Amino acid sequence: MTGFFPDTRLRRIRSTGWSRSLHRETTLTPADLIWPLFVTEGTGVEEPIASLPGVSRWSVDLIAKRAMEAIALGIPCIALFPNTQADRRSDDGAEALSPDNLMCRAIRAIREACGDQIGILTDVALDPYTTHGQDGLLDDAGYVSNDATIEVLVEQSLNQAAAGADIIAPSDMMDGRVGAIRSALEAEDHANVQIMAYAAKYASAFYGPFRDAVGSGGLLKGDKKSYQMDPANGEEALREVALDLSEGADSVMVKPGLPYLDIVRRVKDRFEIPVFAYQVSGEYAMIEAAAAAGAGDRDALVLETLMSFKRAGCTGVLTYHAAHAAKLLNG
Numbered sequence: 001m002t003g004f005f006p007d008t009r010l011r012r013i014r015s016t017g018w019s020r021s022l023h024r025e026t027t028l029t030p031a032d033l034i035w036p037l038f039v040t041e042g043t044g045v046e047e048p049i050a051s052l053p054g055v056s057r058w059s060v061d062l063i064a065k066r067a068m069e070a071i072a073l074g075i076p077c078i079a080l081f082p083n084t085q086a087d088r089r090s091d092d093g094a095e096a097l098s099p100d101n102l103m104c105r106a107i108r109a110i111r112e113a114c115g116d117q118i119g120i121l122t123d124v125a126l127d128p129y130t131t132h133g134q135d136g137l138l139d140d141a142g143y144v145s146n147d148a149t150i151e152v153l154v155e156q157s158l159n160q161a162a163a164g165a166d167i168i169a170p171s172d173m174m175d176g177r178v179g180a181i182r183s184a185l186e187a188e189d190h191a192n193v194q195i196m197a198y199a200a201k202y203a204s205a206f207y208g209p210f211r212d213a214v215g216s217g218g219l220l221k222g223d224k225k226s227y228q229m230d231p232a233n234g235e236e237a238l239r240e241v242a243l244d245l246s247e248g249a250d251s252v253m254v255k256p257g258l259p260y261l262d263i264v265r266r267v268k269d270r271f272e273i274p275v276f277a278y279q280v281s282g283e284y285a286m287i288e289a290a291a292a293a294g295a296g297d298r299d300a301l302v303l304e305t306l307m308s309f310k311r312a313g314c315t316g317v318l319t320y321h322a323a324h325a326a327k328l329l330n331g
């Protein structure tokens with residue numbers, strides 16, 4: 001039981017900088033960040049993404065430079081997303097299984113340049129490769145077929161692991177895919193390749209700029225509500241996480257980030273496992289728009305939101321602000 005005013009004055013410990021440092025409950029460092037990067041065809045290419053101001057797609061030769069930049073900044077892991085050329089997209093997303101697709105070439109280029117100094121996380125889902133922009137295979141009725149999709153996701157995961165991915169991150173929300181991918185990785189000599197499951201991924205309005213970035217936005221008809229979660233649900237997120245853990249996930253992700261910090265906290269308290277959050281493209285764009293409109297200081301907005309993820313219980317955060325935040329944190 002704490003005392004009463006004036007014996008107890010909470011402002012006492014806030015009154016100087018050194019004291020605020022001493023009493024700070026949560027820390028944020030570059031090691032808490034995962035940097036998502038978009039890859040595109042060509043050489044020496046940097047393509048700015050209009051709906052994500054300050055974020056570009058990089059050709060394979062330049063992506064390795066971004067990875068070296070991450071290492072220099074103390075960022076331990078990057079996440080890769082391909083903008084597949086239109087003529088390589090198909091109804092079945094077969095390009096996802098090509099050992100020479102953009103993703104695999106980027107993985108190899110980074111591995112060659114950086115060795116094991118940085119973790120490479122790769123997204124598993126078919127939307128960057130399909131002509132319809134859905135994450136899986138469509139049946140005759142246009143429904144995203146669960147079990148048929150899993151078979152392809154397993155092959156996609158093995159393809160990425162063979163190219164050198166360290167963390168396989170299935171973002172598709174099919175039931176049962178974590179177990180299937182884990183078994184295949186074990187069988188194919190990839191015992192140390194991790195799985196970070198997008199366990200509680202919501203059907204969100206915050207993914208728009210990402211879909212522009214990978215080129216699936218204009219293609220997508222309808223929505224992803226038959227597989228991504230209803231934003232109204234929290235208990236269901238706990239069931240999703242429990243299942244992914246039982247199937248062998250090494251860590252789980254909650255996505256989007258800021259509107260779902262309650263889910264992060266519930267998952268952390270319930271399971272006491274590594275939990276990551278994805279501060280998604282629409283959240284990034286919102287912060288940039290607020291700063292551009294003079295509604296807040298950009299650097300302060302970036303650091304405050306990232307700290308809030310740590311306070312909520314995150315082990316780490318995927319954020320397009322990773323490099324900028326790391327520079328600020330490194331002083």
Ligand SMILES: NCc1[nH]cc(CCC(=O)O)c1CC(=O)O
Pocket residue numbers: 123125126127135171172206207208209210211224279280281282
């Ligand atoms: N499976 C695709 C995928 N992987 C990551 C994101 C979104 C990331 C972001 O918005 O930054 C999406 C979009 C979607 O589900 O439509």
Ligand SMILES: [Mg+2]
Pocket residue numbers: 173174175176199240243244
């Ligand atoms: Mg699930």
